[in-house]
Amino acid sequence: MFILAVIALFIAMVLVLIRLFVGPSLYDRVLALNSFGTHTVLFIGVVGFLNGRPDFLDIALLYALINFVGTIAILKFFRYRAIGDVRRDTAETDG
Numbered sequence: 001m002f003i004l005a006v007i008a009l010f011i012a013m014v015l016v017l018i019r020l021f022v023g024p025s026l027y028d029r030v031l032a033l034n035s036f037g038t039h040t041v042l043f044i045g046v047v048g049f050l051n052g053r054p055d056f057l058d059i060a061l062l063y064a065l066i067n068f069v070g071t072i073a074i075l076k077f078f079r080y081r082a083i084g085d086v087r088r089d090t091a092e093t094d095g
Helices: 002-022 026-050 056-080 090-094
Strands: none
Touching: 002 026, 026 056
16 A cells, blocks of 8 residues: 555656646746655655654654755745845945
């Protein structure tokens, strides 16, 4: 049963990768990348369960956190063109 889950997750990951490369807009591609990360977390969890290695769940949780922070960073970069604090011109703050 879990082998079918691994196969289904792998097929879903391939379909999401196709959407990632073909996506018409930037936001479609970011959503596909986030979805690929979510599928990867599920894939790591199921493979860890199949191998009898519960420590894979720790790796999956860490990957989920990195996926979330990475998605937020990518969206912030494409909106403000900077990852850190956004500096404003002094002319805008003086007026």
